[in-house]
Amino acid sequence: MTGISRRRFLASLAAAIPLNVVVRRAHAAAVRHLESDPATLDALGEAILPSQLGRAGITRAVAVFRDWGKYYRENAELLHGYGTSRLRTTGPTPVTRWTSQLDALDSASQSKHQRPFKALTVAQRVDLVRDAVKDERLDRIPNVGDAKHVAVALLAHFYASSDAADLCYEARIGRETCRPLALESRKPLPLAGSAKR
Amino acid sequence: MRRRVVESDVCIVGSGISAAMVADRLARTTTARIVVVEAGDNTVPLAQRAAARDRFTRYGENPWGRDHLEGYEIEGPLQSRSMQVGGLAMHWGAVTPRFSPEDFKQRTLYDVGTDWPIDYDELDPFYQEAEEIMGVAGEQGPPELDPRKRPFPLPPIPLTYNLELLKDWAAKSAIPMWSQPSAKNSVAYRGRPQCCRNDTCSPICPIGAKYSPDFTWNALLASKRVEIVPRTLVRKLVLADGGKTISHAVASSFDRPDTPVEFRAKSFVVAAGYVWSSHLLLLSAQIRLSSKAFGRITTFRSQWIHQAHSGTKRIPLFETKTNLERQLRNFGLRFEPVGRKKTSTSCSSARTKSCI
Numbered sequence: 001m002t003g004i005s006r007r008r009f010l011a012s013l014a015a016a017i018p019l020n021v022v023v024r025r026a027h028a029a030a031v032r033h034l035e036s037d038p039a040t041l042d043a044l045g046e047a048i049l050p051s052q053l054g055r056a057g058i059t060r061a062v063a064v065f066r067d068w069g070k071y072y073r074e075n076a077e078l079l080h081g082y083g084t085s086r087l088r089t090t091g092p093t094p095v096t097r098w099t100s101q102l103d104a105l106d107s108a109s110q111s112k113h114q115r116p117f118k119a120l121t122v123a124q125r126v127d128l129v130r131d132a133v134k135d136e137r138l139d140r141i142p143n144v145g146d147a148k149h150v151a152v153a154l155l156a157h158f159y160a161s162s163d164a165a166d167l168c169y170e171a172r173i174g175r176e177t178c179r180p181l182a183l184e185s186r187k188p189l190p191l192a193g194s195a196k197r
Numbered sequence: 198m199r200r201r202v203v204e205s206d207v208c209i210v211g212s213g214i215s216a217a218m219v220a221d222r223l224a225r226t227t228t229a230r231i232v233v234v235e236a237g238d239n240t241v242p243l244a245q246r247a248a249a250r251d252r253f254t255r256y257g258e259n260p261w262g263r264d265h266l267e268g269y270e271i272e273g274p275l276q277s278r279s280m281q282v283g284g285l286a287m288h289w290g291a292v293t294p295r296f297s298p299e300d301f302k303q304r305t306l307y308d309v310g311t312d313w314p315i316d317y318d319e320l321d322p323f324y325q326e327a328e329e330i331m332g333v334a335g336e337q338g339p340p341e342l343d344p345r346k347r348p349f350p351l352p353p354i355p356l357t358y359n360l361e362l363l364k365d366w367a368a369k370s371a372i373p374m375w376s377q378p379s380a381k382n383s384v385a386y387r388g389r390p391q392c393c394r395n396d397t398c399s400p401i402c403p404i405g406a407k408y409s410p411d412f413t414w415n416a417l418l419a420s421k422r423v424e425i426v427p428r429t430l431v432r433k434l435v436l437a438d439g440g441k442t443i444s445h446a447v448a449s450s451f452d453r454p455d456t457p458v459e460f461r462a463k464s465f466v467v468a469a470g471y472v473w474s475s476h477l478l479l480l481s482a483q484i485r486l487s488s489k490a491f492g493r494i495t496t497f498r499s500q501w502i503h504q505a506h507s508g509t510k511r512i513p514l515f516e517t518k519t520n521l522e523r524q525l526r527n528f529g530l531r532f533e534p535v536g537r538k539k540t541s542t543s544c545s546s547a548r549t550k551s552c553i
Binding site: 076077080177179180187188 | 252253254255256257258259260262263265279354355356357358361383391392393394395396397400404
C-alpha cells in the first residue's frame with residue numbers, strides 16, 4: 001500500500017462505518033455463535049441452575065436465556081415510573097461479552113482438564129465457574145443485562161422467571177401469567193414432585 | 198405570522214383521566230363540540246400491548262414508547278414524565294379508593310392542612326359516576342368507614358389466597374378488612390374482558406381489563422363526540438374581560454412549530470396533570486417562578502383543580518397579584534414579577550427548560 005500506512009487505512013475505514021452498525025454486527029455475530037455452538041452454555045446451565053428443574057427444565061431455561069440475548073435491544077428506553085423525570089436506556093449488548101466468557105470457560109477447561117467444558121463433570125464445571133467469578137461482587141442477583149459474567153446473567157435470568165417463583169414456593173403460582181380470577185383465593189397447588197416438602 | 202385556529206364549545210387541555218371523565222360527561226349530557234389538546238402522542242393501541250408488555254417483563258423496556266416530551270426534563274423527583282393520549286393513567290395500577298369523609302375536614306378535625314370547600318356527600322354522586330365510567334370493582338366496607346350511597350358497578354376482585362389468610366387473622370382481632378376497589382374488570386364490562394391476573398397492571402395490562410382513559414377516548418372518537426389534537430402543547434391561556442374569562446389558548450404543534458395554534462372555545466378545562474396544569478396557570482398569570490416552585494404549589498392546585506373544579510365551566514386563574522402572593526406564601530414561596538430576575542429562581546439558573 002503506497003502513500004498511506006496500513007494502520008491509517010484501517011483507522012479511516014473504521015471511522016467511515018457508523019459505530020451502531022459495528023455494534024449491531026458484533027451482536028448478531030455473538031448471537032450466531034451462541035446458537036451454532038450451544039453446548040458450552042447448555043453445560044453451564046447444568047452446572048448452575050437448580051437440579052430440581054431436571055434436564056428438560058434446564059434445557060428450556062437456557063433456551064429462553066439464549067432468546068433473551070438474541071432479542072436484546074441496545075439503547076431502548078426503560079420504564080420511567082411515577083414521580084421521576086429521569087430517563088434511562090438499556091446498555092450495550094451483553095451477548096458479545098457472554099460469548100467471550102463462554103470461550104474463556106472452555107479455554108480454562110482445556111488448560112486444567114484437557115477437555116472441553118461440556119465434557120466435565122458438574123462439580124468440575126462449578127469449580128471453573130467459581131474461579132471465573134471469584135472477583136465479582138455477588139451479594140445480590142443483578143439485572144440480567146448488568147451481570148458481569150454470563151454465569152451470573154443466566155442465574156439472574158432464571159430467578160426473575162415465573163418458573164423460579166414457583167420453584168421457590170414449591171407451588172404452581174404462575175406469576176405474571178394469565179390465570180382465572182376464580183382460582184385466586186385458593187391455595188396454589190403443589191408442584192409435581194414437591195409433595196413431601 | 199400564519200396561525201391555525203381550532204374552534205369548539207369546550208376545549209380540554211390534557212387527555213388524562215380527569216379530562217376523560219369531563220369529556221365523557223359532556224358528551225352524554227350536552228351537544229357541545231369538544232376539542233381535547235394533548236402535548237404527547239397517541240398511545241400504544243390495545244392490540245400491541247401484549248407485545249409491549251413482553252418487552253417490559255423481559256427487558257424492563259418502557260411499554261408506552263415515546264410517552265414524554267424531549268427537552269422538558271426537570272431535576273428532582275417531582276415530575277412523572279408521561280405525556281400521551283391517556284396521560285399518567287395509562288401507567289396506573291387502577292386502585293381507586295375514595296377519600297373518606299374526614300379527609301375533607303382535616304383542619305376542623307385535626308388542625309392540620311386545609312378543609313375542602315365541599316364535603317364527601319357532595320362528591321359522592323360524582324365518585325359514583327366516575328366509577329361507573331371506569332368500571333370499578335369493589336365491596337362496600339362498614340358504612341361508618343365507607344359511607345358510599347350506591348353499590349360498586351362491578352363485584353369485587355377476589356382476594357388472593359394470602360389476603361384471605363390475612364382477612365381471617367384480622368377478623369380474629371376485630372379489625373375490619375375489605376377488598377380494595379380497583380378499576381379492573383372482575384367481570385367483562387363495556388366491551389373489555391375479565392381480568393386474568395397478569396400481574397403487570399402497572400405499568401401495562403395486556404388485555405384491557407384495567408381501565409385506562411384511552412378506552413373512553415376511543416369510544417368518544419368512534420361516536421365523533423370529541424376531536425383530539427395530539428402533539429400540541431398549550432403554552433398560555435389568554436385572559437379577557439379583565440381576567441374573568443379565557444378568550445383562547447395559545448399552543449405550539451410539535452409537527453408544525455412555525456404555525457402557532459389558537460384554540461377558541463366558550464369554556465376551557467385545565468386538566469393537564471399535576472405539574473403541567475400548575476405550569477400553564479402560572480404561565481398564563483405571567484409571573485416568573487422556578488421549576489422547583491411548581492411542585493410546591495402543585496399539591497394544592499391539582500387537588501383543587503382536578504378533584505373539585507374540573508367539571509365546572511371555567512377554571513379560575515390567579516386573578517390578582519395579592520391573591521397570588523398569598524397563595525405562594527402558603528408554600529413558602531416568593532412572588533417574582535416578570536423582568537425582575539433573582540439568581541436563586543431565575544430561568545437561567547434553573548436546570549430546566551420548563552422554566553417560565
